[in-house]
Amino acid sequence: MPDAYVLGGNRIPFARSHGAYAQIGNRxxxxxxxxxxxxxxxxxxQEVGEVAAGAVLKHxxxxxxxxxxxxxxxxxPTTPAYDVQQACATGMEAVWGLxxxxxxxQLDSAIAGGADxxxxxxxxxxxxxxxxxxxxxxxxxxxxxxxxxxxxxxGDLKPQxxxxxxxxxxxxxxxxQAVTTAAWGIDRTAQDELALASHRGLADAYDRGFFDDLVxxxxxxxxxxxxxxxxxxEKLGKLAPVFGRSLQEEASMTAGNSTPLTDGAATVLLxxxxxxxxxxxxxxxxxxxxxxxxxxxxxxxxxLLMAPVYAVSRLLDRLxxxxxxxxxxxxxxAFAATVLCALxxxxxxxxxxxxxxxxxxxxxxxxxxxxxxxxxxxxxHPFAATGGRIVATxxxxxxxxxxxxxxxxxxxxSVCAAGGLGVAMVLExxxxxx
Amino acid sequence: xxxxxxxxxxxxxxxxxARALGLPRPSELRRYRPGADALPGREVLVLxxxxxxxxxxxxxxxxxxVYRHPEPRAAYAAVVADFTAAQDPADLQRxxxxxxxxxxxxxxxxxxxxxxxxxxxxxxxxxxxxxxxxVGLMRxxxxxxxxxxxxxxxxxxxxxxxxxxxxxGPLAFLLSTRSAYVNGQPLTVRAGGASRPTPTGxxxxxxxxxxxxxxxxxxIVRRLSRDGxxxxxxxxxAAGEALAAVANEVxxxxxxxxxxxxxxxxxxxxxxxxxxxxxxxxxHNAGITRDKLLANMDEARWASVIAVNLSAQLAINRQLLxxxxxxxxxxxVSLASTSGIAGNRGQSNYAASKxxxxxxxxxxxxxxAAAGGTVNAVAPGFIxxxxxxxxxAVTREVARRLxxxxxxxxxxxxxxxxxxxxxxxxxxxxxxxLRVCGQSMVGA
Numbered sequence: 001m002p003d004a005y006v007l008g009g010n011r012i013p014f015a016r017s018h019g020a021y022a023q024i025g026n027r028x029x030x031x032x033x034x035x036x037x038x039x040x041x042x043x044x045x046q047e048v049g050e051v052a053a054g055a056v057l058k059h060x061x062x063x064x065x066x067x068x069x070x071x072x073x074x075x076x077p078t079t080p081a082y083d084v085q086q087a088c089a090t091g092m093e094a095v096w097g098l099x100x101x102x103x104x105x106q107l108d109s110a111i112a113g114g115a116d117x118x119x120x121x122x123x124x125x126x127x128x129x130x131x132x133x134x135x136x137x138x139x140x141x142x143x144x145x146x147x148x149x150x151x152x153x154x155g156d157l158k159p160q161x162x163x164x165x166x167x168x169x170x171x172x173x174x175x176x177q178a179v180t181t182a183a184w185g186i187d188r189t190a191q192d193e194l195a196l197a198s199h200r201g202l203a204d205a206y207d208r209g210f211f212d213d214l215v216x217x218x219x220x221x222x223x224x225x226x227x228x229x230x231x232x233x234e235k236l237g238k239l240a241p242v243f244g245r246s247l248q249e250e251a252s253m254t255a256g257n258s259t260p261l262t263d264g265a266a267t268v269l270l271x272x273x274x275x276x277x278x279x280x281x282x283x284x285x286x287x288x289x290x291x292x293x294x295x296x297x298x299x300x301x302x303x304l305l306m307a308p309v310y311a312v313s314r315l316l317d318r319l320x321x322x323x324x325x326x327x328x329x330x331x332x333x334a335f336a337a338t339v340l341c342a343l344x345x346x347x348x349x350x351x352x353x354x355x356x357x358x359x360x361x362x363x364x365x366x367x368x369x370x371x372x373x374x375x376x377x378x379x380x381h382p383f384a385a386t387g388g389r390i391v392a393t394x395x396x397x398x399x400x401x402x403x404x405x406x407x408x409x410x411x412x413x414s415v416c417a418a419g420g421l422g423v424a425m426v427l428e429x430x431x432x433x434x
Numbered sequence: 435x436x437x438x439x440x441x442x443x444x445x446x447x448x449x450x451x452a453r454a455l456g457l458p459r460p461s462e463l464r465r466y467r468p469g470a471d472a473l474p475g476r477e478v479l480v481l482x483x484x485x486x487x488x489x490x491x492x493x494x495x496x497x498x499x500v501y502r503h504p505e506p507r508a509a510y511a512a513v514v515a516d517f518t519a520a521q522d523p524a525d526l527q528r529x530x531x532x533x534x535x536x537x538x539x540x541x542x543x544x545x546x547x548x549x550x551x552x553x554x555x556x557x558x559x560x561x562x563x564x565x566x567x568x569v570g571l572m573r574x575x576x577x578x579x580x581x582x583x584x585x586x587x588x589x590x591x592x593x594x595x596x597x598x599x600x601x602x603g604p605l606a607f608l609l610s611t612r613s614a615y616v617n618g619q620p621l622t623v624r625a626g627g628a629s630r631p632t633p634t635g636x637x638x639x640x641x642x643x644x645x646x647x648x649x650x651x652x653x654i655v656r657r658l659s660r661d662g663x664x665x666x667x668x669x670x671x672a673a674g675e676a677l678a679a680v681a682n683e684v685x686x687x688x689x690x691x692x693x694x695x696x697x698x699x700x701x702x703x704x705x706x707x708x709x710x711x712x713x714x715x716x717x718h719n720a721g722i723t724r725d726k727l728l729a730n731m732d733e734a735r736w737a738s739v740i741a742v743n744l745s746a747q748l749a750i751n752r753q754l755l756x757x758x759x760x761x762x763x764x765x766x767v768s769l770a771s772t773s774g775i776a777g778n779r780g781q782s783n784y785a786a787s788k789x790x791x792x793x794x795x796x797x798x799x800x801x802x803a804a805a806g807g808t809v810n811a812v813a814p815g816f817i818x819x820x821x822x823x824x825x826x827a828v829t830r831e832v833a834r835r836l837x838x839x840x841x842x843x844x845x846x847x848x849x850x851x852x853x854x855x856x857x858x859x860x861x862x863x864x865x866x867x868l869r870v871c872g873q874s875m876v877g878a
Contacts, residue, residue: 032675035678035679035682036674036675036678036688038678038682039677039678039679039681039682039686039687039688040678040687040688040689040690041687042664042681042685042686042687042709042710044681044682044683044684044685044686045685074682074683209692209695211671212671212690212691212692213689213690215671215674216671216674216675216678216688216690217671217672217673217674217675218675219675222671222672222674279709280708280709280710281708281709282708
């Protein structure tokens with residue numbers, strides 16, 4: 001069975017919503033991210049095996065978003081494409097599915113990705129108005145039409161914008177996390193420290209040119225709009241809490257240690273070793289394996305964003321690996337507290353025994369190996385684009401570290417998603433083996 | 435780009451008004467289009483003595499009708515006047531006057547190429563005077579001709595005969611529509627260039643200074659691509675969007691890189707080597723301006739212009755020569771500027787960098803010869819780009835008319851000159867700076 005490798009990536013700088021990309025939709029951003037990737041790897045007018053990408057906030061007109069983006073890109077129009085959607089794990093699922101196709105020999109190359117915009121979000125008509133319009137379409141006579149039309153109530157005319165509330169609980173993601181944060185007793189300082197580390201890591205990576213071959217400027221933006229290189233614990237500490245204010249415990253989640261609504265798109269180039277060699281490309285990291293998990297958050301049995309804790313445990317078990325075998329951790333920072341809750345859970349003997357069925361806890365994550373080039377708190381989090389950002393960033397980091405140390409390097413990714421979902425993935429780089 | 439004045443003047447009413455008022459009357463230049471490379475006609479007049487037989491044979495082989503004496507009322511698409519045998523200023527007279535007789539018969543968009551010899555410090559004063567005189571004659575004829583015609587000189591080094599293969603490539607360029615905006619310029623041709631191995635087709639990185647895909651950099655990429663090159667394009671990450679667009683247009687590879695980084699040349703060699711193979715052509719289109727009167731100049735403005743426009747090129751050329759990633763006959767071309775020749779008020783930093791380029795290529799010629807290659811510069815004059823469109827209207831209008839062709843050039847005029855220097859035809863041309871300026875009065 002051939003291996004599937006991450007060969008590179010490209011994303012546009014992420015922008016805070018209603019900022020630099022306020023007038024731009026998902027399709028245009030995804031097309032730009034693909035075009036930058038195509039230019040970097042000299043693939044213009046060429047056919048790639050398949051492209052899979054998606055968006056979480058998606059217009060109904062974008063029912064074939066990825067294929068439309070391919071048609072608008074520099075790729076050959078004969079490149080097939082399909083849409084994927086798994087909330088914030090969309091990008092991960094796209095990478096995973098395409099890697100499997102490559103490993104099965106069904107594809108030799110692929111592009112995975114995702115785009116999301118909170119600025120150009122779909123606004124829909126109310127359920128009442130929608131029913132009346134459909135009824136009107138079915139009406140065959142004038143009296144029937146009139147009957148349908150008069151049923152429209154003034155309240156039906158109010159448009160509905162999407163929000164981040166869970167459909168089954170009505171709670172926003174932040175409020176859900178606030179409950180988990182309180183349950184695990186995560187304090188404010190720890191969250192602010194994690195946010196600070198994210199900004200510093202990302203800023204430093206930009207400064208040393210790490211993103212020169214991962215990011216292509218777009219619409220005047222050369223770096224992520226959310227990045228605050230000069231932030232400090234003092235500045236972060238002054239922000240007022242925004243989530244969990246109705247809980248008994250002191251609210252600790254602020255705009256500084258939570259991800260903002262963000263616009264952006266990201267892509268990852270995947271391929272078999274043979275395809276890479278034919279194109280003069282260096283395989284950065286092998287896609288080793290991945291695991292999805294879901295938790296019952298509706299009854300309150302588990303926290304909404306805790307599913308990756310389970311996915312990671314199962315994945316490492318299958319691969320017979322422990323945290324000591326991991327050189328770099330990429331834990332998506334939906335909120336600083338999400339990361340800290342996961343770290344605490346993996347260290348908890350009780351949790352690991354009761355919930356994960358482990359004899360011993362997974363243990364502590366070495367913080368010097370965690371999100372070393374920054375993560376979503378600094379870069380922002382355009383939902384479907386985050387997976388692609390993380391996979392490409394980690395693959396490059398692993399390859400560089402392997403080339404420098406002369407040893408294989410292994411990385412673990414953990415991404416939480418709405419609906420109580422979570423995906424974990426292991427990548428491995430061995431620069432010596434090519 | 436729009437030159438509304440030139441458009442107006444080329445209408446019947448506009449032409450009459452301009453004639454009556456004594457205004458400049460720029461002719462629309464006949465530029466290269468695929469399949470339209472040729473002279474405005476087949477009739478070529480060859481004047482002079484030495485080497486004209488072999489020269490005529492070469493032109494006949496290219497399908498021209500060759501005439502040896504100016505006929506009254508005859509029309510010529512081109513005139514080649516050979517002064518290479520002149521030993522004394524008195525020897526110039528006959529061919530010069532013959533050329534004068536032929537001028538009235540020169541077709542619109544016609545070409546005059548004067549052949550001479552480059553001067554050398556050891557020349558006898560009389561010989562030196564004669565050789566220098568040829569260049570002055572050429573420049574005056576370039577001012578004199580009208581209707582889109584041009585006059586340039588090829589200075590053939592000792593041992594290079596007018597009909598030789600070494601001279602044939604540069605002669606073909608100057609006789610073609612590819613040199614439409616090159617006027618009043620001397621170009622020296624050395625021996626041995628044409629016998630070098632033929633590159634498999636030019637390819638090489640290009641540093642784009644203009645954004646938006648309509649500038650000189652994009653034109654150079656398109657030209658090299660049409661000439662068969664696979665192109666690696668380099669620009670700073672902040673300009674990545676436009677870079678990717680041009681790269682995808684020509685099926686090239688985009689490399690986001692700060693060329694002032696210490697290892698920029700090595701990284702370019704690495705990527706080019708892995709993706710495209712050996713580098714046959716490298717074009718330095720580096721160009722930033724940070725204009726300020728020298729009296730008000732600060733360190734940042736001075737340093738950034740010198741770093742990007744000049745120091746980066748020196749370092750990259752050194753690293754590429756050492757990289758082992760160059761083809762058998764590498765061709766390097768740098769973009770200089772007429773500002774580097776004449777200087778420009780408020781551009782002391784830019785002029786220093788561009789004059790530096792001219793010095794650099796002259797000094798590097800020997801090193802590149804050792805690698806089987808050539809290194810040259812192209813110095814554009816006023817070119818119609820987004821950059822010049824942003825100039826104040828009156829300044830722009832003056833700059834645009836201040837040359838013998840009374841108009842600005844287009845990006846492809848520069849790209850054609852780069853393409854020529856990057857081609858097999860220019861094997862005998864090295865260490866030189868070719869101006870593409872319509873014979874600008876600035877620094878002439």
